Amino acid sequence: MEYDMHQIEEYWQQKWKDESIFSVYTDPKKPKFYCLEMFPYPSGNMHMGHVRNYSIGDAMARFQRLMGKNVLYPMGYDSFGMPAENAAKKEGGHPHYVTERNIAMIRKDQERMGYSYDWNRTFATSTPEYYRWNQEIFIKFYEAGLVERRFAPVNWCVDCDTVLANEQVKNNRCWRCGLEVIQKDMAQWFLRMTQYADELLDELENIDFPENVKAMQRNWIGRSQGAHIDFPVDGEDSVIGAFTTRPDTIFGVTFVTLSPEHPLCESLVSGTEYEEGWRNLRDECAKMSEFERINMLKEKKGVPLGRFAINPLNGDRVPIYAGNFVVASYGTGAVMAVPGHDQRDYDFAKKYNLPIKPVLSRNSNDEAIEQNPVFDSLGYMRNSSRDGFDGLFGNEAKTEVINLLEKEGSGYGTVQYRLKDWLLSRQRFWGTPIPMLHCESCGVVPVPYSDLPVKLPLDIKFSWDESGNPLATNNDFLKANCPKCGESAKRETDTMDTFYDSSWYFFRYADSGNLNNPFNKEIADYWMKDGVDLYIGGIEHAVMHLLYARFFTKAMRDIGMNSIGEPFGQLVCQGMLNAPAPFCNECNIEFHVDKNGGKCPTCDSPLGNRQAKMSKSLGNTVSPGAMVEEYGADTVRLFILYGANPEAGMDWSDNAIISNHKQMQSIIDAFKSSRLFTDSPSIVDSWLLSKMRMNHAKWQSAMENVSLREGVMISHFEMLSDWQWYRRRGGSDRKTVEIFFRHWIPMMAPATPHIAEEFWSKIGGQGMVSEYVIEDVTKLEDDIIHIAKEEYLRDLIDSSRNVKGLASRHSEISLSKCIIQTSPKWKNDIAIKALSLSNENFDFKKNGMNYVKSLEIFDVEKLRGEVIQTWQSFTIGNKKNRGKVYTWTEAEKSLINLRFNESKFVNDNAEFIANALSIASVSSYDVGEGDDVAGKARVSSPLNPGIAFI
């Protein structure tokens, strides 16, 4: 058929738009379904990763509409961020215009794919209409005590006079001027996310996230149970507080290590011979970026500080060191070192010749011994300096030590987190201005709600010559009056991390037109009940975005803005998209596609090809626009969904998309040919409809489980092959195929909505299929029988083919006739008896033999052997297979119980079978009703006839 996908697709896209069929409203009478894809940053055209994300989401949104749900399926843009600012500098423009242009581009691409968004709800975060609510929520958080301003180290470039984000620091140098970056303390804004650390961690148990995401979040929060122990410094008033998860090793402490940045270091060493060593170590660590610190893992370095600490439980006097492996920001920045049971401490002790004192044993009657690698699991306490501890194990040991510490006031049990408060402020322009004022006399004062939004100025020229944040030098922006005292005040120039914008945007979608509030509570509660029902996006947001959004939801709940605590019900992380890239086997390196067919630059061996993650740097990306141009949106969507289940990685292949396009053509051909049918009923009609009902049920449950590949396999592949079998079997009844297509077309709609819509209009379906609700497709009782009979025919042809091949090797003459001896009546009879006994849990092993001997047929002497054999194979089976009563399918059991007349069925379909076997004729009779050709009578049993060729 002539398939003008562009014409069809654009026609229906326009129609959907004109009739606003995807606009939704709260409706308490209907179950809701909130389908959401991760907020895109508009960087220009849509890429394949987006296509995959949205094709999954759209298929689910459309499916849930078919299921009668009230589906909220919105789209918008996370449009603040540095790339726009940099692009503006490059062009000498303003990020605002760069952003608007990019949004227009991606939106056009999205519309051409036919995604069923409710575009009425769309917004971009970089507009004052959105970010004013960022500011309002910020002030509410401030009032609730969740906002804090304190000093924190940032990456600072002296030359450029600006703060650098981590990704702007390469090899510890500024990406722009190449100067070495330093760590500098600056006043920063924080959100006190750690207040929610426990809830964020504990609630993970109850939410439907993939295991790896949960694991990453657990890891990130990093809760550890332990003790805080105070080590007084010998001869001074100061105290070193150390956190440990292993208080049970307290008696094995032989030194104490401080992070080089620890404030105590300086006072301990100042004016001593140790000062210089410490300064060197500290400066070295201060310069190191995160990246370098990881690379330095292997080399543990430390310097003595020349002072000693006192172990509070036994009075031991142990030296104090500064060590590069102690992280200042975790715990207290001080560690009690137990070289007997901690590998790092052991390595350090060996290097600096410090004593090692083992205090745990593996078994209850062992001695504690020094080992390398050290024994660091839970063990039995040994060599304790205090009475009552030796022999205590694991958690009991820890608890007892903590009890003693608490009793003597030298420590307490406590919990530490790896999670830190959210450093929210960025010294950048293109973000939400933090709505705060600095007043000389009143200090930090929030902007009054009535003065919101604090808008970003539009009259700023961007260029590479300007360094730093343009807000900091813009007097119009800076000037303000203090709302408390009325004196002039200075506006805060920091803007918010853009993760802030995406931490609550899904609430805004629920009520995006609201001019008075971020969102109305009742409306948000309706859509957000049990969270977003399906949230689809990339694994790269496993910790940052997904954790921030969870935190926000809880924090907003606690200030009364909404009712739920977890924003996302089910999370699906889509897999990677791969495409072939040149690859050197020798060097194990992938190259840019412009090296295709060339040689490896390093080793000069010829380059092969292998699948690699689609990326700009490899150039192995595929442009969605070009693919849509060539094959149409439906084919691209089908390919994406059929290529792999959402979570799995997926390989791009030109062949595969072509073959999916062919599949579309075949479906269209099937549809077209069906339009010409007249009323001509046949025996396969009921089979087709039975099969359709069965497939419908399978499809529905696959789709409900977001097993889109399986769903599409049924809707776009199995349905077509059923159609083809129907045609092959001579089916061509108008009424039958009308029903068939009326059910099939909605099944096509989630993956390929345009062609479904086109078909739907052709068959005169009600309204548009995009707003159709599937009526219950209940299976009929007879379905199983219709399917079983056709299955019998297929199996029969299969085995006949097999036997024919064998037969022809044994026969001189060419075979022209197939004789099928169906099971003798008596075998059917005992099969039915066996089935009914098995329903009554008859003990075949114990009583089966007696039973079979009581049967009438057993009296026929020449059959006795066969009767027993048949009985055994039905009931007990052999070593490898259980009795057939257990292995017959429900459908087969029904056929047997109904005394399905096999020979009549075969004779009725003789011509078809003969054609399939390329043989002149097929005839069938029950064993005994004709000659026993080729001695096949004996192998014949119910549903398993003896097949012979002559």
Add this chain to the structure above:
RNA sequence: GCAGGGGUACCCGAGUGGUCAAAGGGGCUGGGUUUAGGUCCCAGUGCGUAGUGCUUCGCAGGUUCAAAUCCUGUCCCCUGCACCA
């Protein structure tokens, strides 16, 4: 090192105790339609066999009447975190 996920036929990939020599697709082989090719349709694709047997699901053991599926050990791959005390 810790955590999470994997290893199924030529390739991708479904399959969590019997109905499994193992869905579906791709590739390859043969046949038909057609014939300039292609599309399309049918069949085959571990070995064997006038049939329903044999061997196979990373490797080695074990449980069971029965194992791709459960248990133990082991090797390998991917992903994330990582001097986190």
